Amino acid sequence: MESPFKGKTGLRRVWNAFHYSLDGLGAAYRHEDAFRQEVWLAVVAIPLAVWLGEGALERALMIGCVLLVLIVELVNSAIEATVDRVSLERHQLAKRAKDIGSAAVLIALLNAAVVWGLVLVG
Numbered sequence: 001m002e003s004p005f006k007g008k009t010g011l012r013r014v015w016n017a018f019h020y021s022l023d024g025l026g027a028a029y030r031h032e033d034a035f036r037q038e039v040w041l042a043v044v045a046i047p048l049a050v051w052l053g054e055g056a057l058e059r060a061l062m063i064g065c066v067l068l069v070l071i072v073e074l075v076n077s078a079i080e081a082t083v084d085r086v087s088l089e090r091h092q093l094a095k096r097a098k099d100i101g102s103a104a105v106l107i108a109l110l111n112a113a114v115v116w117g118l119v120l121v122g
Helices: 010-031 033-052 056-086 092-121
Strands: none
Touching (some): 010 033, 033 092
């Protein structure tokens, strides 16, 4: 069975998807402290990457890993919201899902630290 929300095609679908994405970014910024902190980190880090990176490849790597942190945090927040929607009671599988999402964010942050370190020092 298909979702009743499906059905738009072409440019209308793209336009709707764009607005849903903006809604998602706004919701994450309003309701997720970690995402809000990482956005402000990105506001500082991206201009720094443009200034400190020597060449397009270094800049792209530095900016890309910062954006990856935001992407992974959004997915983690979606997982957490879904788990909480299903049930607020403590359950081993809910904890596992949330912990795995958190681990993904940690790895994205470590990746950013490694990339920035290699670009700036190496």
